[in-house]
Amino acid sequence: MxxxxxxxxxxxxxxxxxxxxxxxxxxxxxxxxxxxxxxxxxxxxxxxxxxxxxxxxxxxxxxxxxxxxxxxxxxxxxxxxxxxxxxxxxxxxxxxxxxxxxxxxxxxxxxxxxxxxxxxxxxxxxxxxxxxxxxxxxxxxxxxxxxxxxxxxxxxxxxxxxxxxxxxxxxxxxxxxxxxxxxxxxxxxxxxxxxANDPLATQHTKRAMRAPRETHPGIDGDLQAELFESPEKMRRMTEFLERRGRR
Known part of the structure; x- marks a missing residue:
């Protein structure tokens, strides 16, 4: 043992x-x-x-x-x-x-x-x-x-x-x-x-959930801003749209 x-x-x-x-x-x-x-x-x-x-x-x-x-x-x-x-x-x-x-x-x-x-x-x-x-x-x-x-x-x-x-x-x-x-x-x-989800999006979500109430919505916007510029966001959203026959 x-x-x-x-x-x-x-x-x-x-x-x-x-x-x-x-x-x-x-x-x-x-x-x-x-x-x-x-x-x-x-x-x-x-x-x-x-x-x-x-x-x-x-x-x-x-x-x-x-x-x-x-x-x-x-x-x-x-x-x-x-x-x-x-x-x-x-x-x-x-x-x-x-x-x-x-x-x-x-x-x-x-x-x-x-x-x-x-x-x-x-x-x-x-x-x-x-x-x-x-x-x-x-x-x-x-x-x-x-x-x-x-x-x-x-x-x-x-x-x-x-x-x-x-x-x-x-x-x-x-x-x-x-x-x-x-x-x-x-x-x-x-x-x-x-x-199965994006690790950075998961980490940012957890960070936002742990943040004091008075830091919202500012912290959400700052973290989302980083994700909006991430290659993984572009890849995942592009694949999502392509699966549905969109561009």
């Missing part, structure tokens, strides 16, 4: 990264965070779609409690997990989280950082941090609100409520549910659809 904490499979248009600590239910420790930073550096230089998933029927059942218990105030201010998850969220190409089973605490916050989340029927997702005397400080308090709205996010964060697969689907936290043996197939199908 591969003993790497993050098993990475690379292809020309995508990377699959599997959290691989089955004996710890894929709990996110400092070693995984360090490898995620290295992977982000790679994908920032050579943009590709990223699929995040886990092994043994679990996405990530939280952050490593042994390490969390040892952390002190200065560790909190450094944002050890938060900085990695922000970096994942800001990758140039889309990130897909394929979630099987538990995604709790830091595992949930890693999933929140993805652009697209899909899951299996066994999904249990949420943030029980306050029951352990801490808070969801790696994106949960703000990113979850952006995804599901203030009311549900407040209930989840303040009570520790976990959502089932059906509840997460209704809330828009995940976009589809798949059998466990079809989860990666579905994630790759989404990646295929993304990869």
């Amino acid at each position: 591969n003993e790497e904490p993050l098993v990475i499979e690379r292809s020309p248009d995508r990377v699959v990264a599997r959290l691989n600590r089955p004996d710890k239910r894929n709990a996110i420790d400092r070693e995984i965070i360090d490898v995620l930073h290295a992977l982000c550096e790679e994908l920032e230089t050579e943009p590709r779609i990223l699929i995040l998933t886990g092994v043994d029927g679990v996405f990530a059942a939280g952050a490593d409690i042994t390490q969390l218990r040892a952390r002190r105030a200065e560790d909190a201010r450094r944002g050890i997990n938060a900085t990695a998850f922000v970096r994942i969220h800001e990758l140039p190409m889309p990130v897909i989280a394929a979630i099987d089973g538990y995604a709790l605490g830091g595992g949930a916050e890693l999933a929140y950082a993805a652009d697209i989340r899909i899951a299996t029927p066994t999904l249990k997702i949420g943030n029980p941090e306050t029951g352990l005397g801490i808070m969801a400080a790696a994106g949960g308090t703000w990113r979850l609100r952006e995804i599901v709205g203030d009311g549900l996010a407040s209930e989840m964060l303040l009570t520790g409520r976990l959502l089932t697969a059906d509840e997460a689907l209704r809330a828009g936290l995940v976009s589809s549910i798949h059998a466990a043996d079809e989860l990666l197939v579905a994630a790759h199908a989404i990646a295929d659809r993304i990869a």
Whole structure:
């Protein structure tokens, strides 16, 4: 068995990264965070779609409690997990989280950082941090609100409520549910659809979606201006018109 904490499979248009600590239910420790930073550096230089998933029927059942218990105030201010998850969220190409089973605490916050989340029927997702005397400080308090709205996010964060697969689907936290043996197939199908599009147009769309509200519509115009002058736009539109017998 591969003993790497993050098993990475690379292809020309995508990377699959599997959290691989089955004996710890894929709990996110400092070693995984360090490898995620290295992977982000790679994908920032050579943009590709990223699929995040886990092994043994679990996405990530939280952050490593042994390490969390040892952390002190200065560790909190450094944002050890938060900085990695922000970096994942800001990758140039889309990130897909394929979630099987538990995604709790830091595992949930890693999933929140993805652009697209899909899951299996066994999904249990949420943030029980306050029951352990801490808070969801790696994106949960703000990113979850952006995804599901203030009311549900407040209930989840303040009570520790976990959502089932059906509840997460209704809330828009995940976009589809798949059998466990079809989860990666579905994630790759989404990646295929993304990869069929113009990479620069995809990257600019993601950049615009991540931009603050006050920067719109200016940023949309600036990014569209670059695309309007791109050879790929001319090639794709010309092919589209030719297929329909137009010039």
